[in-house]
Amino acid sequence: MTPARVLVRLRLNAFRNYMTAALDLGPRHLVLVGPNGAGKTNLLEAISLLSPGRGLRRAGFETLAAHGSDGAWAVAATLDTPDGPVDLGTGSGPGETGRRVRINGANARAVEALSAYLRILWITPAMDGLFTGPAAERRRFLDRLVTTLIPDHSASVGEFEKLMRQRNRLLEEDGDPLWLGAIEGQMAERASAIHFARADCLAHLQGLIAETLGAGAFPAAGLALTQLFEDMAVPEAPDALEALLRMRWQQDRALDRAAGRTLLGPHRIDFEVVHAQKNMPAALGSTGEQKALLIGLVLAHARLVRQMTGIAPFLLLDEIAAHLDPARRAALFDALEGLGTQAFMTGTDPVLFAALGARAQTIAVRDGRFLAEP
Template sequence: MPRKVTIFNLKLHDFRNYASVGLGLDGRNVVLTGANGAGKTNLMEAVSFLSPGRGLRRAAYGDVAREGAAGGFAVFAALDGMQGEVEIGTGTETGEEGQTRRLRVNGTPARSLDELLDHLRVLWLTPSMDGLFTGASSERRRFLDRLVLSLDPDHGRRVADFEKAMRGRNRLLSEPRPDPQWLDALERQMAELGVAMTLARRELVGLLSGIVEASRDEGPFPSAAMSLSGFLDDALEQPAYEIEETYAAVLRDGRYRDAAAGRTLDGPHRVDLLIRHREKDMDAARCSTGEQKALLVGLVLAHAGLVAGMTGYAPVLLLDEITAHLDEGRRAALFDRVDALGGQAFLTGTDRAMFEALGDRARFLTVANGTIAG
């Protein structure tokens, strides 16, 4: 059984519609109910800032700070995490390069936001993800990379470094006479990083597929068949160094084509995550809205189980408006699966009755106009 990570104190300052609010928790799941626009998702977003990145909305930092606030925002959490009890403070400050996000762990400045992954893993499912199967491939890549990052803390840096090298190559190719040695160096870097990214993605898909297969008969959620397509699909069974040589050659041979296109046409940035409804053998994009929601819920829960199994700690789950498109049976099954994971979950909705099946497994709070009661 994985150990539990528990957030027992959460404070926000100048965060969205919260001027200042503190919330003491008792380790149970947390259900936040209230009218639309009351601030439920804002509170969930604050918890999502306990992970690297820009949170569950992927918002610009300037948009997160409360309107009219003199400075940036701040989020403080006290938790019993993967390295014991810890106090985490994160927020933004304005400098010469605009707003930047800072992190302090037990009052000490952290070297990078990735240090958050030493203490907890935060996973989320939001209404904006409901269109994952029918939306652009870039959204599925971003979703996939978040899944990888929760198991491989170095993945985010590899992705960022690859994109930086690719932008440098694109700029160089736009010049009348690009330096071939600089191009060779950038393409070598792209090959090393791109292949590492792809192998990490493939490993995640393989591990997650195993979890999905093992839990096919455990409830009413359909299982997802997953695969990757769009980058060296026929070469990925070779040793990594051979794949790197293959991709470097593809980049070298494609310089004129990429220069004409104004972008790099081959690489891991073109990969798509393909998902099918296994029981129906149907592309997820062709399934009904309810089936797509159930597929996504099942996939996120399977990933949470994978994270718990590989790290030994259950992740903190953020499930925003989770009951939408789920019937009563699937709602009850969802709550049982969340409870069985052994972690702490935050759930939101407008109707408290939708969560009654949780009973005393959750603490129910009411959110209204930037205040929390219950």
């Protein structure tokens, strides 16, 4: 399936170990090969910054400029879309801690504006411990998935957390109850939207995983959010959840004051993944099995994003082939075809990508420069 959206040109300026670099691409997948420290992940990170957020390393924008430069960096891309080419760019000036986004030469009002043109999903080695690590990492992962469906979701999570910190401070200072009530009301509004966005995303994903990835290399996963309330079910209507949370936070003020934090809310939720064929928590799988589960989840999500938004998300797959046996690798490459998207993959050994054949363009990277096909 030929992708409807293709990243045809990428330019980097003073971005990490790239001084100036340009890459012209066709509709095929891209495989970047090179030794450790060549700049493969840096290139994926540059592409990831064409979506809202801090990119696949969650790095501070002020750390992205080439070491020893004046602190300015820029990433620019040309995207072929069904409506014609679109120029996208992002970057920071010297000493800036934020970043700006430009679309077809004009400053965008918000970074979320990028989502009208492309969506991006990624898998990196840092996610290898996703199922065994802390709940906060899984929550962040889930929120990133939701954000590829609902671009404002991450901003809502950020606003909720900011309000919650205000509530915690007010509790500590024994602040005005009226003021507390107002903050709890705003928290409840966001918390309800956040909860239902996460739950809906998992419910849709669950259906798609069973349908498309149930058998074979990427085992079907059972997905569920942990309980929001220990003692009662979540009401089905968003308004009812909002009202209930407002009431519970008001009731729990003394408890939360003693604990020094807000004990109840969407910031405490985890999500569980079960290896359905083995009926076993994902965390008990082998390294390769966990990787396959993660890939299954992300590929199913890519399908979901395409179904719900009409945009097939680009996939950034950093060091993806390393832990997969040859059968799973071949299955991954075949699965990419059905998604109708461009994938960008990295590895130190081109042999691992041989099964892609003519479906991919291979570019060698050395010291922040692109070489011809190896």
